[in-house]
Amino acid sequence: MSFLLLVSSLIASLTGAPADIRPAQETTTEPPLSALLQCRSEPSPLIRLDCYDRLLDKVDNIAVIPLEKTGPAWRQAMEQEMKRTDHSTGFITTxxxxxxxxxxxxxxxxxxxxxxxxxxxxxxxxxxRIQVALAKPQDSGTVMISTDITQFSADWFLRENGYLLESSRGLPGIEQLKRLMTGHTLTIKTGNGSQITFNISQLEQAVKPLRTACRW
Structure with missing residues (x-):
């Protein structure tokens, strides 16, 4: 079962009544811990993603995010990621x-x-804008941002009922983005201690159309 298919169907349901949107459900059948640990030990991010996805094919029910609690920026991010047809982690640009x-x-x-x-x-x-569409809502916008080159703390905004983290817009956001451009991975540690890691090895090249559009 694909999470993106779940999100796709739920986003489509937003054109109907809110009652048509299913609430979040907990997984009833979970992959064995040993299999999860084996995936986690894979050194390659792409192999690790593929390993997790293969496990999820065997899971009956995957937690569904209640879309009535999310907002347009969150849905924009998820809809764009639906265009990804493989397990790559390079940037998709529109x-x-x-x-x-x-x-x-x-x-x-x-x-x-x-x-x-x-x-x-x-x-x-x-x-x-720098934004992170989250799988679980947060209650604090304080983040620690680190790459293999730099590390700094920041107070980001929580929007869309805690499902969207967002940096300051404009010049402060530009300065933060510039500090990330030479890194290979970006790790964001949130106020509750959870960590999210992204592949940004292609950022310096991928961000060029954005820089041109925003003239910096």
Whole structure:
């Protein structure tokens, strides 16, 4: 069972009444711990993702995120990730043809079971944004951001009922994004102690359309 298919059907259901949206459900059949640990020990992020996905094919019920509690930015990130047809972790980029140009980059978290958080970088209305669509709501926007090059703390905003982490927009967000551009992996440690890691090895090249659109 694919989490993206679940999200796709749920997003489609938003055109109907809120009652049509199923509440979150807990997994009733879980992969064995030994199998999860074996996946976790895989050194390659891509092999690790594939290992987790194969385990989930055997799971009967996967937790469903209640979409009535999420918002448009969260859905934008998840919808863009639905275009991914393999287990790659490079950035997917979409760019509008209108004025002002709208550029959106997304990449999924690595080394975790679905539903996976999604890192979304964007230039919308000439404003640079760094956002993370979360699988579970958070209650604190304080984050520790680290790459293999740099580390710093920041107070990000919690939006969309705690399902979206967002940096300060504009110049502060640009400065934070610049600090990430030479890294290979990005790890965000949230206020509750959980860690989310993303592959950003292609960021410096991938972010060029965004920089052009937002003129920095």
């Amino acid at each position: 760019q509008s043809e209108g004025i002002p140009t709208r550029v959106i980059l997304t990449t999924p978290a690595i080394g975790v079971l679905p539903p996976r958080p999604v890192l979304m970088l964007s230039c919308i209305d000439n404003i640079t």
